[in-house]
Amino acid sequence: MNHHLIVCRSVTQAQRAGRLLTSFGITNQVFRSPAGLTERGCSYSVRVRSEQLDRAMGILRHHQINPVKVAAL
Amino acid sequence: MIYFDAAATTFQKPPAVRRAVVRAMETMSSPGRGNYQSAALAAETLYACREEISALFGLEDPENVVFTSNATHALNIAIHSLVPPGGRVVISGYEHNAVTRPLHAIPNLRIHVVNTPLFDQTAMVQGFRELVTEGTDAVICTHVSNVFGYILPVSEIARLCRERGVPLIVDASQSAGSVPIHMGELGADFVAMPGHKGLYGPQGTGILLCASAGKPLLCGGTGSNSKEQSMPDFLPDRMEAGTHNMPGVAGLLEGIRFVRRVGVEAIGHHGWQLKEQLRRGLAGDRRFRVFGTEEPHLQAGVLSLVPTETDSETFCQAMAEAGFALRGGFHCAPYAHQTAGTFAGGTVRFSVSAFNTGGEVESFLQRLRQ
Numbered sequence: 001m002n003h004h005l006i007v008c009r010s011v012t013q014a015q016r017a018g019r020l021l022t023s024f025g026i027t028n029q030v031f032r033s034p035a036g037l038t039e040r041g042c043s044y045s046v047r048v049r050s051e052q053l054d055r056a057m058g059i060l061r062h063h064q065i066n067p068v069k070v071a072a073l
Numbered sequence: 074m075i076y077f078d079a080a081a082t083t084f085q086k087p088p089a090v091r092r093a094v095v096r097a098m099e100t101m102s103s104p105g106r107g108n109y110q111s112a113a114l115a116a117e118t119l120y121a122c123r124e125e126i127s128a129l130f131g132l133e134d135p136e137n138v139v140f141t142s143n144a145t146h147a148l149n150i151a152i153h154s155l156v157p158p159g160g161r162v163v164i165s166g167y168e169h170n171a172v173t174r175p176l177h178a179i180p181n182l183r184i185h186v187v188n189t190p191l192f193d194q195t196a197m198v199q200g201f202r203e204l205v206t207e208g209t210d211a212v213i214c215t216h217v218s219n220v221f222g223y224i225l226p227v228s229e230i231a232r233l234c235r236e237r238g239v240p241l242i243v244d245a246s247q248s249a250g251s252v253p254i255h256m257g258e259l260g261a262d263f264v265a266m267p268g269h270k271g272l273y274g275p276q277g278t279g280i281l282l283c284a285s286a287g288k289p290l291l292c293g294g295t296g297s298n299s300k301e302q303s304m305p306d307f308l309p310d311r312m313e314a315g316t317h318n319m320p321g322v323a324g325l326l327e328g329i330r331f332v333r334r335v336g337v338e339a340i341g342h343h344g345w346q347l348k349e350q351l352r353r354g355l356a357g358d359r360r361f362r363v364f365g366t367e368e369p370h371l372q373a374g375v376l377s378l379v380p381t382e383t384d385s386e387t388f389c390q391a392m393a394e395a396g397f398a399l400r401g402g403f404h405c406a407p408y409a410h411q412t413a414g415t416f417a418g419g420t421v422r423f424s425v426s427a428f429n430t431g432g433e434v435e436s437f438l439q440r441l442r443q
Contacts, residue, residue, distance in 0.1 A: 010297045010310050011105035012136050015120040031108045041299030044105070 002050040003073040006060070007033050007043055014044035017065050024059050026052050038068055047073070075433045076398045080219050080247055080375050080424035082269045082276060084398075089327040094275055097323035103316050105296035115319050122326040123309075129333055130264070131255035132282055139312040140322060141279035144246045145171040146290075147265035150312055151242045152176065152213070154287025155262065160210035163187065163201060163239075165225055166412035167218040170405040172244055176213075188412050191364060192371045194226040201230050209239045211262075216254070217247035220409040220420060221364050222348065222375030224252060231259050246270060249280075250332045251341040251373055256282050263287070271340070271426070272332060274325030277318050286311045331427075340427045344374020347425045347434050351376055354438040364413065364420070377420035385421045395440055399423055 008014035011030075018030040026048060033045040046067075048056045053070065060067065076084045097118065104115035123135035132138065141147040152175045156162055159181040164172060166188040176184055187200035205212055212234050216227050227243055234241040240262040245254055250271025256264060261284065268278025289304045293314035298305045305311050332340065352365040355378070362379040366372050380388045389401035402419040403410055410416040423437075 009305070009307050010136075010295075011116050012120060012123065012309055013307075015116065016135060019120075019124075040297075040301055042296055043298075 003047050004050050004053045005033065005037070005045040005047055005071045005073060006053075006056065007037055007045045007068045007071060008065075009043065009068055011044045013065065013067075014046050017046050017060055017067070020063055020065070021046065021048065021056050021059060024055075026056050026059070028056070037071055040068075043068065045071075074396050074398055075429075075436060077423045077425060077429070077433075077437070078398050078400050079270065079426035079429070080404075080422060081400060082267075083271065083273055083426040083428070085426060085428035086273050086275075086324070087327060087331040089331065090273060090275065090324040093323040093327040094320045097320040101319045101323065103296075104319065115317070118319065118323050118326060119317060122322050122329070125326055125329045125333070126280060126282075129329055129337070130249075130282055131257045133257065136308050137283045137285075139281040139283055139309045140317055141265075141281055141312075142277055142318065143269070143279040144244065144265050144267040145279075147263075147279045147281035148172055148242070148244060149175050150281055150287060150290045151263035151265055152179075152211075153290050155211040155240050155242065156182065157210060158182065161185070161208060162211050162213060163204045163209055164213045164408075165197065165201075165215060167215050167220070167223060167225065167409045168213065168406065169215065169219055169244065169246065169409075170407070171246070172213050172215070173408055186408065191221055191223055191413050192366045192368070194224075194229070194371070198226050198229045198233070201233055205233060205237055205239055207237065209237075211240045211242055213242045213244065215244040215246070217245075217252060217373045217375070218406070218409055219247050219375070220404045220406050220415075220422060221377050221413060222247070222373045222424070224248070224371055224373055227261075228259065231261055235260050247373065247375065250337060251344055253337050253341075256284075260284075268321065268325040268328065272325060273328030273426075275321045278321040278325045281312065283308055283312070289314065291315065335427060341373065342369070343427060344425050344429075345369050345372070347429055347431065348372065348374045348376045348423070350431055350434045351423055351438065354434070355441070358441075360441075364415075374426075375422065375424040377415070377422050379415060379418065379420050385419045388421050392440075397437055397440065 268274035385401035
């Protein structure tokens with residue numbers, strides 16, 4: 001099963017994003033991003049199934065949560 | 074001992090607070106620093122506390138909740154963010170040293186004080202209307218006087234600030250948990266509060282509610298943007314350098330759950346009832362000058378007395394020996410004493426929490442009658 005990482009600026013933003021997606025029925029997991037994924041250093045990501053990425057991003061944008069980037073796993 | 078010093082810190086806590094502190098020490102490490110279980114549990118608890126605080130204070134985004142070590146720390150961040158050297162601030166005449174000392178440490182600052190009588194909200198709003206002008210860097214106002222329990226008209230002052238485009242800092246040290254506060258409706262830039270008073274958390278906890286990111290007071294590790302040498306530009310990381318006080322936050326979470334379960338208005342009404350019981354019990358007693366009003370919208374569960382036959386500290390010492398914990402002196406708020414005319418000897422302060430009872434107040438009154 002393919003997954004994408006929604007990279008967030010902080011653990012707090014990732015937690016907020018994760019809880020929001022859960023409330024919309026999107027299964028996700030919050031954890032530390034792989035090293036080197038962002039140029040700025042440590043960050044947290046929300047992992048979602050690739051087929052749910054577009055819906056997840058739409059929900060986050062609607063709630064003014066703007067991730068740093070999205071990366072395929 | 075019967076404890077009447079909740080305005081300093083609430084001594085009795087819900088049992089769940091103590092259990093949470095111990096559990097955190099046994100199970101939690103640093104939040105936001107790892108994927109392993111103890112770090113993840115700490116991060117989960119920290120975020121749950123942000124959510125609980127947001128729900129209690131009408132804050133839409135839990136990222137705008139900043140944890141501090143106490144209200145003084147939170148106020149220092151807010152003042153550091155908004156008040157520049159050579160600037161101009163307007164404050165109420167009831168501010169605590171947690172506000173006034175940081176202001177006096179800022180070079181060439183012009184501090185304008187709204188000195189209006191106790192329990193006269195109309196005069197206070199008028200005083201702010203006259204002094205808050207274009208070019209004012211900030212207005213700082215306590216919500217409830219820590220000396221007199223006077224509930225200041227912060228909603229009206231906030232409206233005035235919004236109309237004139239002046240940032241507002243509210244010191245909610247005595248109101249958080251007992252007087253309703255809605256950050257969204259208030260429109261303040263910062264609201265500062267302790268965790269260890271009306272929110273029933275442990276000492277060493279404080280909260281700053283932020284409308285937007287300010288200037289960091291401390292710089293250091295945040296677990297984010299680690300390759301950069303400037304603090305992150307986003308909340309809460311920008312204002313939260315270093316490892317969090319996880320036992321404190323875990324206890325605070327349970328304290329806030331208690332407040333939400335019982336209800337802010339119910340706790341506030343209970344405090345007002347006990348304060349009224351004492352105020353009425355002392356009516357006509359010439360040994361005390363009592364600073365109170367029966368109006369529930371003007372005074373919270375704090376009552377100040379001036380003994381006429383002794384000084385406030387000697388009185389409190391005698392009461393301590395009789396098993397009653399009250400606070401004498403100036404309560405770190407000399408401006409409030411100047412405003413109310415009690416600057417010479419301070420006051421005896423009686424303050425209560427959700428755990429005090431009418432029976433305790435009656436015991437105190439009986440002791441005074443002896």
